[in-house]
Amino acid sequence: MAKVNVGPNAFGYPMPMSLVGTMVEGRPNFMAAAWVSRVNPSPPMMAVAIGKSHATNTGIKQQGSFSINFPGVDLIKATDYCGLVSGKKTDKSKVFEVYYGQLETAPLIAACPFGLECRLIDTVELPIDDLFIGEIVAAYTEEKYMTEGSLDVRLMKPFLLTMPDNRYWAVGEVVGKAWQDGRDLRG
Amino acid sequence: MAKVNVGPNAFGYPMPMSLVGTMVEGRPNFMAAAWVSRVNPSPPMMAVAIGKSHATNTGIKQQGSFSINFPGVDLIKATDYCGLVSGKKTDKSKVFEVYYGQLETAPLIAACPFGLECRLIDTVELPIDDLFIGEIVAAYTEEKYMTEGSLDVRLMKPFLLTMPDNRYWAVGEVVGKAWQDGRDLRG
Numbered sequence: 001m002a003k004v005n006v007g008p009n010a011f012g013y014p015m016p017m018s019l020v021g022t023m024v025e026g027r028p029n030f031m032a033a034a035w036v037s038r039v040n041p042s043p044p045m046m047a048v049a050i051g052k053s054h055a056t057n058t059g060i061k062q063q064g065s066f067s068i069n070f071p072g073v074d075l076i077k078a079t080d081y082c083g084l085v086s087g088k089k090t091d092k093s094k095v096f097e098v099y100y101g102q103l104e105t106a107p108l109i110a111a112c113p114f115g116l117e118c119r120l121i122d123t124v125e126l127p128i129d130d131l132f133i134g135e136i137v138a139a140y141t142e143e144k145y146m147t148e149g150s151l152d153v154r155l156m157k158p159f160l161l162t163m164p165d166n167r168y169w170a171v172g173e174v175v176g177k178a179w180q181d182g183r184d185l186r187g
Numbered sequence: 188m189a190k191v192n193v194g195p196n197a198f199g200y201p202m203p204m205s206l207v208g209t210m211v212e213g214r215p216n217f218m219a220a221a222w223v224s225r226v227n228p229s230p231p232m233m234a235v236a237i238g239k240s241h242a243t244n245t246g247i248k249q250q251g252s253f254s255i256n257f258p259g260v261d262l263i264k265a266t267d268y269c270g271l272v273s274g275k276k277t278d279k280s281k282v283f284e285v286y287y288g289q290l291e292t293a294p295l296i297a298a299c300p301f302g303l304e305c306r307l308i309d310t311v312e313l314p315i316d317d318l319f320i321g322e323i324v325a326a327y328t329e330e331k332y333m334t335e336g337s338l339d340v341r342l343m344k345p346f347l348l349t350m351p352d353n354r355y356w357a358v359g360e361v362v363g364k365a366w367q368d369g370r371d372l373r374g
Binding site: 078084128131 | 189190191192193194195196197198199200201202203205222223224225226227228229230231232234236238257260263264265266267268269270271272286288295297301302303309311313314315316318320322323324325326327328329330333337338339340343345346347348349350351352353354355356357358359360361362363364365366367368369370371372373
């Protein structure tokens with residue numbers, strides 16, 4: 001073992017790429033975000049960290065809702081575009097076909113295989129980012145992304161982001177079964 | 188488009204698998220966790236959501252620190268084991284070779300290609316989970332996991348978890364370049 005401290009900003013683990021949907025000045029807006037995670041099992045909640053300067057933050061605070069859409073690899077260009085241009089300067093409402101769920105103020109992306117509709121529960125103010133915590137009120141997919149009634153990653157084809165090398169990665173093969181593979185170590 | 192609401196508990200996107208390290212009753216303890224994300228760029232911060240009933244939560248609150256270790260696929264069995272047994276009943280201090288960084292109360296796993304040492308900044312109390320927000324004070328790796336001075340996912344071989352199908356997945360191929368692939372859509 002020869003551990004080196006590469007500094008607190010070096011981190012290379014893959015994060016799931018998403019598009020956060022909000023209403024900005026009355027129109028649907030989407031920004032690319034990868035700092036996103038589940039945070040509570042019941043009621044199911046998500047957290048997403050977004051720099052305070054973004055138009056998305058104003059939209060979430062005004063509407064009290066947001067969506068988290070998980071694009072497939074066919075949407076890499078469009079997703080990346082949404083991370084390059086600001087909703088403050090650019091109308092991104094025509095980039096995707098949009099639909100609405102129960103909340104009516106959380107625009108969802110039709111082309112994304114999986115989308116979560118979230119009601120804002122709490123906002124944790126961090127030095128640069130707002131950490132938005134939302135309760136998932138609905139999760140949308142299509143039959144074509146499911147196998148035997150369950151979401152199938154192989155069909156959804158999500159992609160991941162690593163920073164600071166700024167690469168997108170596909171999901172690879174199944175390499176194990178959770179809450180099972182470690183059983184024989186219990187002794 | 189034929190969207191169906193599969194319910195708020197259905198989510199199939201891949202999350203990076205980690206092991207959270209704490210001191211529990213004076214000994215190193217590790218639990219498997221995938222609800223983990225970066226949340227602030229500067230100072231760099233991580234958030235991890237952990238059910239309140241876990242021994243890890245007591246350890247984090249008592250010590251004000253924790254580690255987040257990202258295992259490679261060679262550690263799937265050991266990682267899964269740490270998710271199956273509770274630190275309240277089982278001494279997990281011998282599962283891995285342990286080292287310490289600057290904080291001295293955040294045990295790190297030698298066999299993990301990447302480890303973050305975090306100082307607890309805030310605890311957000313959610314209905315079932317504590318959402319721990321920590322400032323990353325150091326990030327440890329080894330030269331063998333780096334290419335040209337940067338962490339290399341291909342060498343670290345992290346793995347991902349999907350729920351509720353409870354599968355572990357390898358990271359696949361590079362499929363794009365972030366903040367670049369969408370440039371020609373800017374018009």
